[in-house]
Amino acid sequence: MQALDIRPCRLDAGCEALRQQVRDFLAEALQDLPPAERAKSWNGASPAFSRRLGERGWLGMTWPRRYGGHERSALERYVVLEELLAAGAPVNAHWIAERQSGPLLMRFSPEVLAPRICPGIARGEIYIGIGMSEPDVGSDLAAVRTRAVKTAGGWIVNGSKVWTTGAQRCQYMVTLLRTAPRDEANRHAGLSQLLIDLGAPGVTVRPIHNLLGEHDFNEVFLEDVFVPDDFVIGQPGDGWKQVGAELALERSGPERYLSSTQLYLEMLDAATPDDSHQAIGLGRVVARYAALRQMSLGVAGMLARGDNPATPAALVKDQGALLEQSLPDLAHDLFGGRCEPGSDLEQVMRYVTQVAPSFSLRGGTREILRGIIARGLGLR
Known part of the structure; x- marks a missing residue:
């Protein structure tokens, strides 16, 4: 079995000074945001808030200045993410674009798409969705059926x-699709990534409402959509390699274990100081948070060094989801019979209980992640 090397990573004094700046900003910006809204964590969206972060230089922090970035360290960016998540800030509008789409464009379209798109992401004005999953193909990305056919000056795309x-x-x-016929001998061949303008003719976006009636997800239908050659990300046929790099960014951040933070904070506020049962239960969560934070910081250090964090990132995501999904059960065990109806704890508990099942689906199912971990450790 191969060893998994996640080195300890320490934050310097500059990072901690930045942390206080972010806390001061959030104390003012979110002073009227109730706990039930903070419980949405990075699923809460506010374009106005995203623009405020852009104005302060807290989006695109590590990017080159030519792309609208600020050339700060990966660890400084990590500190900002931690504080945003801990506060339950409504960051979802820009989250995917800043986390992975911008870096993807800078890596694979540095002269064409990145200069055109990334400065708007860094200002908190341009948002990008992920077009990977398709109906009836589950987690098998190699089975995507959306196709692009070459035409004069670009591609004609059909699918969903x-x-x-x-x-x-x-x-x-950012859309994963087929630009060449499927080859059963190499199912990953012929896949490409295109950046599709969601306002283009032939694009239809239909809402998918979750258990709470919220509109987070969507179906996107593509009918004879023209995509210019300039909007091919990287080279046609390199889509599978590029998706792997993108998913490493998606799975490595502190959002993979801090989604239920507001519920933990509400439990701390409701706890009785001399109740040993509550103290033990809440203390064990702190220990798990501490371990996951060190692992996640280690992944941030790998990114800062330019290492490939695919396996450690999958491990953080898998174990983080286990922690997040355990908190509603713990809240019910410690406070279920004594939780006042309509209280902040009751509202947050109800919300997190209903959304927690999704935590082991987004960013890769638990089965997919454990396959990646096993392969990275040489176990399969």
Whole structure:
């Protein structure tokens, strides 16, 4: 079995000074945001808030200045993410674009798409959705059926995507599709990524409402959509390689274990100081948070060094989802019989209980992640 090397990573004094700046800003910006809204964590969206972050230079922090970035360190960006998540800030409008779409464009279209798109992302004005999943193909991305056919000056795209978060407010969608016939001997061949303008003729976005009636997800239908050659990301046929790099960014951040933070904070506020049962239960959560934070920081350090964090990122995501999904059960065990109806704890508990099942689906199912971990450790 191969060893999994996640080195300890420490934050310097500059990072901690930045942390206080972010806390001061959030104390003012979110002073009227109730706990039930904070419980949405990074699923809450506010374009106005995203623009405020852009104005302060807290989006695109690590990017080159030519792309609208600020050339700060990956660890400084990590500190900002931690504080936003801990506060339950409404970051979802820009989240995907800043987290993975911008870096994807800078890596694979540095002269064409990145200069055109990334500065708007860094200002908190351009949002991008992920067009990977499709109806009836499950987690098998190699089975995508959306196709692009070459035509003069570009491509004609037909197909559909599902579970596209935020497509109702996004300007673009990074789309995995087939640009060559499927080869059973190499199912990953012939896949490409195109950046599709969601306002283009032939694009239809339809809402998918979740258990709470919220509109987070969407189906996106593509009917004879023209995509210019300039909007091919990387080279045709390199889509599978590029998706792997993109998913490593999606799985490595602190959002993979901090989605239920507001519920934990409400439990702390409601706890009785001399109740040993509550103290033990809440203390064990702190220990798990501490371990996950060190692992996640280690992944941030790998990104800062330019290492490939695919396996450690999958491990953080898998174990983080287990922690997040355990908190509603813990809240019920510690406070279920004594929770006042309509209280902040009751509202947050109810919300997190209903959304927690999704935590082991988004960013890769638990089965997919554990396959990645096993392969990375040489176990399969």
